Amino acid sequence: MFGKNAKVDLELNRDVEQLIKTGGKEKLLPIVQAGEPVLRQRTVAYHGQLSKRTLAKLIDTMHTTMLEAPGVGLAATQIGLGLALAVVEDHVRDDEDDPREIAEFPFT
Template structure:
């Protein structure tokens, strides 16, 4: 829980306003790529450092940037900002038999998020990142988690998440601790978008990729 305007950091607030302006009328912010130090830093916990107006503008710009990329999540570090904040959104695909268990994930703002596994089941699927553009790799993640976060109004949430939404939450929360998905991915699975489409688009689990490329699921 945080109180708006009680601890506004004027210098940071001005810096974020400048960042937002880089998006122009389209509100599209530059997404930093692997190698940028901010992606490897522990973010600062959000305690109301931004004015309510600036926070709202930042969230709007992050949401617009995420959708345009396109992506299903965007962490503040990915736009060069070291605050513990991310946005998420994903929607059900046409394939009801998709083994990734994709489910509806309405737009969320997650501030100071954390998670812990529920049970010990994991799943391994190809995963990508807007800050490691052009590639995907297989990453093992918890199937079920208990997620906690504050929303933009300061309200605290606790929710059990399963399947693909749980994967998205883990991916974006890890960003805020300086981790990229590739850190714990199966490196032998690393593929360009083009090769993923050519070879493994019909292998979501991905057993064929594991056998052919030589990694364990």
């Protein structure tokens, strides 16, 4: 993902930086609504197209947006970005009737 062969797409990187700025100081991006074309388009796999700095800011902004929505996940397409990226966070619940094991992992 960040190997020596990864090549940053400067145009995409600029577009994502602009998208992040629309979130303002609150880091809240608008979530696109059903019917938006980006939700039906095939996504592009992520292979290092963004600089490490831009990717970190995007993930942080998506995480903040997801929590404010509220939700347990947010895909890049939901903010109008056609990359195959998502943030997910679900917290452990003390439900003894649930047979599934859930372990808490830090959001990084």
